[in-house]
Amino acid sequence: MTSDPSGWVDAYGDRLFRYALSRVRDEGAAEDLVQETLLAAFESRDRFKGESSELTWMTGILRNKLFELYRRQAREVPLLPSDEDADPQSEFFDARHWKADSAPRDWGGEPARSAESAEFAAALRRCLDALSAGVARAFVLREMEGFEPDAAAETLGVSRGHLAVLLYRARLRLRRCLEKSHFAPEAAG
């Protein structure tokens, strides 16, 4: 038995929206996911057993809607190895070593605490927006949703080897973007 659905938007709308917005690229898509989630919860409210909180239950529905969206996008526009932006080799490295402007810097202070802040979440969203869609989706599934690599590859419609390439690119580019925008902006020059 759920609470009165008329109170769901005020109780859960903002948190579901933030969750969705951190995983898709625009507000309209995030709004659509929240709407689909709340309407699906409304339709199935008689089956809610109260074994988890309502927010956990609705977040589970939202996650399934997100994965459906990713699968649909993968079917409509298959990710090809040549689709992603330039190979990171020349972007980050010279012959063997890090380029001077790409070498990882000291993030100082208490980076673990900093990675738990609202400012980090906002910076991560901006940095994800700067990635190509396939690279960003690979990171979301593996690092934000905790998918095992085989499941992430299946959802994106790519091979395990292609997923590894996507994740490598995502990690290199997010690392540099987060360094410049959040962890060590003073070193960015």
Next chain:
Amino acid sequence: MSFLPSCRDVSRHLSEALDSGRPLGMHVRLHLTLCEACRRVLAQFALIRHGASRAPDAGPSLPAEAKERLRRALGGG
């Protein structure tokens, strides 16, 4: 240290190890003992994973017009 893998190769191995769960090879570990930049990358990849796996507890709100539309759909407005 040309017998060791390059920073480019090591960074790729570090990324792959995050997904395979397999231990790093001896040459990669030796490279890490000598290369501060790659040690930082190892720590920073893990730190980004830690931060990214947390649900955002602050940020933009659902726009007012979307809330109003949903309230009506759920019988509250």
